[in-house]
Amino acid sequence: MNKHEQHRIKQLGEYPFTRVRKLLDGLTPNPKLELIDAGAGEPRLPLPDFVQPILTEHLTGFSRYPTIIGNDFLRQAIADWLKRRFSLRNIDANSQVLSANGTREALFAAAHALINPECSTKPWVMMPNPMYQIYLGAAITAGAKAYLQPCTADTGFAPDIEGIADEVWQNTALVYVCSPSNPTGWVADEAYYTKLLTLAEKFNFYVLADECYSEIYYTHKPIGLLEVAQTMGNVDYKRCLVMNSLSKRSALPGLRSGLIAGDADLIALFAKFRSYTGPATPLPLQHVAAAAWSDETHVQRNLQVYRDSLDAFFDVYGGEVPHGSFFVWLAVDNEQEFVRRAYVEQAVKILPGSYLATEDAQGNNAGTGYIRAALVDGPAKAADLARRLKTCTSTTKAR
Numbered sequence: 329m330n331k332h333e334q335h336r337i338k339q340l341g342e343y344p345f346t347r348v349r350k351l352l353d354g355l356t357p358n359p360k361l362e363l364i365d366a367g368a369g370e371p372r373l374p375l376p377d378f379v380q381p382i383l384t385e386h387l388t389g390f391s392r393y394p395t396i397i398g399n400d401f402l403r404q405a406i407a408d409w410l411k412r413r414f415s416l417r418n419i420d421a422n423s424q425v426l427s428a429n430g431t432r433e434a435l436f437a438a439a440h441a442l443i444n445p446e447c448s449t450k451p452w453v454m455m456p457n458p459m460y461q462i463y464l465g466a467a468i469t470a471g472a473k474a475y476l477q478p479c480t481a482d483t484g485f486a487p488d489i490e491g492i493a494d495e496v497w498q499n500t501a502l503v504y505v506c507s508p509s510n511p512t513g514w515v516a517d518e519a520y521y522t523k524l525l526t527l528a529e530k531f532n533f534y535v536l537a538d539e540c541y542s543e544i545y546y547t548h549k550p551i552g553l554l555e556v557a558q559t560m561g562n563v564d565y566k567r568c569l570v571m572n573s574l575s576k577r578s579a580l581p582g583l584r585s586g587l588i589a590g591d592a593d594l595i596a597l598f599a600k601f602r603s604y605t606g607p608a609t610p611l612p613l614q615h616v617a618a619a620a621w622s623d624e625t626h627v628q629r630n631l632q633v634y635r636d637s638l639d640a641f642f643d644v645y646g647g648e649v650p651h652g653s654f655f656v657w658l659a660v661d662n663e664q665e666f667v668r669r670a671y672v673e674q675a676v677k678i679l680p681g682s683y684l685a686t687e688d689a690q691g692n693n694a695g696t697g698y699i700r701a702a703l704v705d706g707p708a709k710a711a712d713l714a715r716r717l718k719t720c721t722s723t724t725k726a727r
Contacts, residue, residue, distance in 0.1 A: 336469045344461060344683040351664060352671050361675035364713050366701040369510065369655065371579035373633060376626040378619050389611030396608045397599050398427025405618035406587045414555040418563060424595055426588040427614070429607050431540045431573040432462055434588050438536050438569065439466035441601035442594065443501050450501035450533065456487040458511055458685035458695040460538065463504040472501060476686065478694050485512035489524060497531040508541040508550055511684050511700040512657045513650020515545065521556035528567045534594065540573040540586070541653040543627055544634050550652055554590060565590040578620040579630050585609055585617040633706055640707035644714035654703045657681070658717070663699050666720060674716035
């Protein structure tokens with residue numbers, strides 16, 4: 329039995345964090361050093377001041393069922409933020425916005441809501457490689473086929489859309505884009521989105537943009553998918569969906585609150601799907617989320633911390649600062665061995681790049697030879713992390 333004859337769940341590989349736990353199993357981090365956990369992209373910054381008072385004020389909301397799509401006040405706060413952030417002239421809170429429990433659930437559910445493999449002639453779900461592994465899991469469990477776009481140093485880590493045959497585009501149902509990128513830090517520009525949306529119109533596929541790092545950037549605000557669609561005259565955002573989250577923007581990963589926005593027809597389809605599968609966000613948390621989407625002071629404060637952290641890291645380590653996200657994507661020799669040594673010798677937990685990618689048809693893994701580290705503990709820890717990783721790198725080269 330080949331893997332395509334197996335149950336779809338059995339076709340899934342182990343999740344990266346499960347794999348790294350096994351990789352480090354039995355090893356002890358250097359007891360002389362404080363452990364730096366740079367493996368997970370979990371912001372560890374202070375809570376915004378408004379969180380606790382709002383929770384206290386709306387505590388009785390835990391005794392009521394919230395709506396699956398998000399209550400009106402939250403969807404309106406999201407629509408207002410999208411208008412401000414991306415200069416959108418029209419985004420209707422009632423028909424073009426849904427609440428989500430973070431982007432993870434939404435990104436996974438999208439493939440299931442939008443793809444019908446049994447009667448579709450479009451089997452491909454296109455995605456960057458390396459990637460946020462949810463895209464791959466979504467494609468497999470939705471019964472589609474993953475079409476991998478290699479993101480390499482040769483392309484500036486952009487997902488390669490050049491030279492793809494018309495036959496592939498004709499058979500593509502959905503394209504995932506992550507900008508700013510997890511893990512590489514690449515950021516889509518207007519030209520990239522324009523080309524992709526032109527192809528989407530020509531070949532009738534959906535574009536789903538994972539924009540959860542949109543508020544974490546080094547110099548220029550990243551452009552958004554809906555923003556480019558509007559510029560192109562696609563004012564109804566046809567074939568477009570975006571996902572975003574408060575996990576990164578507001579350093580509230582435990583809130584589990586995000587957004588889905590775009591094409592009203594796709595939103596209606598997604599809303600129906602989520603009425604069966606989607607968890608509803610508790611009302612007190614929705615009130616916190618509405619406040620977070622409405623406030624930029626804490627976002628700018630967090631952004632400055634991330635910028636300072638990137639400066640602190642690269643001042644020590646050297647190299648080019650990524651355009652977006654708080655990850656560093658570093659070339660190393662033998663990334664799995666490097667991760668083990670960094671843990672034992674330097675008390676640093678990071679991810680092998682190969683765990684964030686998958687093998688292509690030729691057996692090549694685009695993440696091989698890289699590691700990913702998250703700068704989520706502020707500038708001092710970022711500088712310390714750089715020193716420790718640089719020590720490991722120097723030792724490796726010496727060997």
